[in-house]
Amino acid sequence: MYEVLFNFLSKYMSLSEEEKNEIISLDIFRSVKKGTILLKEGQQSKDSYFVLQGCIRTYYVIDGEEKTTAFYTEMDVLTPHCIITKAPSEYYISCLEDSILTVSNSDMEADANRRFPRFETLCRMLSEERLTLQQIDFDQFRTSSPEQRYLNLIQKRPDLLQRVPQHQLASYLGIKPQSLSRLRARILENSKA
Amino acid sequence: MYEVLFNFLSKYMSLSEEEKNEIISLDIFRSVKKGTILLKEGQQSKDSYFVLQGCIRTYYVIDGEEKTTAFYTEMDVLTPHCIITKAPSEYYISCLEDSILTVSNSDMEADANRRFPRFETLCRMLSEERLTLQQIDFDQFRTSSPEQRYLNLIQKRPDLLQRVPQHQLASYLGIKPQSLSRLRARILENSKA
DNA sequence: TAAAATCGTTCACTTAAGTGAAGAAATCGG
DNA sequence: CCGATTTCTTCACTTAAGTGAACGATTTTA
Structure with missing residues (x-):
């Protein structure tokens, strides 16, 4: 199971055995049943998810209707908006299939960023890449x-x-x-x- | 002019005089006339822009028609997709008004990231924030x-x-x-x- | 300043999406 | 395994966006 995660990370940097062990010691894997709601509208959370297997989605409820805005599948990272905006969540996160996720707390991430410059570099590169890829998607949607x-x-x-x-x-x-x-x-x- | 830039950066971190001087020594300000094309489709570039004053836009030309996908105004950062994708640009960047920009080369940024952990932290926070704000915009557009x-x-x-x-x-x-x-x-x- | 290009609006018409309802098919839960 | 829910499709009708053209009004520029 860790192999999938390390394999993903290896696209961005090679990890020492020590670093791998440090990650393993965090014990962040979680199995989630289909239908589980990971985050509700109005709630606040510090948890981010990395999908190892399965599929989760985000959706708003507007005038009683569900509006799905994203699907996260294998190797995708989901950081809820409320972590950045520091406001209650405007949407739901729910599990579309039985899934295996890693769950990481934003305090843990802040800690890791402080302790390991390489981790911060990884996060910077990942979010810069995600930002650009999402801009391209948005452009395509618009046009x-x-x-x-x-x-x-x-x-x-x-x-x-x-x-x-x-x-x-x-x-x-x-x-x-x-x-x-x-x-x-x-x-x-x-x-x- | 530097004040505008430092004022923006102060939202994320306080800078020492030394750091400010280092930034000033880079000499990155540029005045750009309305109508100037900063990047053409097919070109590659390493330059990113920060808008101090004025407005620039990105647009695609699809079937001979211009499709505008973004406007960048005061305090906005524009990093062209091609820097991340490492492929020729699919769109144009053009100057809507006489503008004052800072122009930074991605090699300079990589260098700064290497030398100053604080700069890397700033970039990580900025791109995480931008990613989330853009997701919210996209969600709103979709729905x-x-x-x-x-x-x-x-x-x-x-x-x-x-x-x-x-x-x-x-x-x-x-x-x-x-x-x-x-x-x-x-x-x-x-x-x- | 005069000609040219750009820009915004309007119009008539076409095409596609929204709405509400109904029913068939598939899936789920006991 | 059967009833209940969910999901998908279809239909008739409404509403809004796309298209092509025309016409001032502005802005550009030569």
Whole structure:
């Protein structure tokens, strides 16, 4: 299990055995059942998640409707907004599948940053990279139609189509479930003709 | 001029006179005329920008049409995607108004990160904060209609309505200029009735 | 300052998304 | 294994965005 984590980290830096042991000693793995709510609207939390296996999602409840805004799968890091904004959470985090996560407290991270410059470098690089990749996603979302977004999703994250209910994908694409259903029928129709 | 920069940085950490002098010695200020293209599609660059005064924007050219995806105004930092992706730029960066920027090379930043742990901490905090704020923006964009996005823009960045041409705002809102024009007329109509 | 380019609005028409309802299919829970 | 819920699709209708064109109004620039 640690191998998956170390393998991920090795993309950014090589770790000494000592450092690996230090990480292991933190005992941060957690198994989470499908349906578990990790964070509720209004709550505050200091926990960040790294997905080793499975899928978690964030969603808002607006006028009684769930609006899914992100899916986190293998090798993704989720740091709840409320940790940065220091305000109660505006959204929910829930577990879409039985998952294995690492859970790290922001105090632990601050401590690690203080003690290991290399850890801080890793965090800086990771968040700079995430920021840019997300900007690219946002740009793409802004500049394309729902249909293009859907076709793009098929290319970029085909696994989501298999593991996520359609109505959750719909709000992720910025439309209603009925529209996604219609849009899919339209695409199928056009590819036939 | 340095005061504006130091004032910004003081939100994150206090700087010693030595550190301030070090920054001054880098000589990174640059005055840029309206209309100047700072980066072209296909080019690579190592320069990042901090806006002290003025406004710059990023835009893609898709099917011959400009699609504006971001505006950077006072106290905003723009790190071009190509620095992180290490690929040619997919978009343009252009100067909307006569502006005063700081221009920093990514080699300089890497050097500063190596020499000053505090600088690296600052960069980590800034990019973690930017990442979260941008996620919130993206969530809001996903979960709202063009009209809601426009009303939201009036609240959040009223200055943009004054300083940016409408057709650039339109693509920023994910719609066509004609639709923005109509949408504005509709809002005005409704607020009268 | 005059010609050219850019910009914003409007119009008529087309296309696609939102809405509310209904029903079939799949999944879940006891 | 069966009933209940959830999920997905379809339909008819409404609303809003896309398209192409036209026309002033501004701004640019030569």
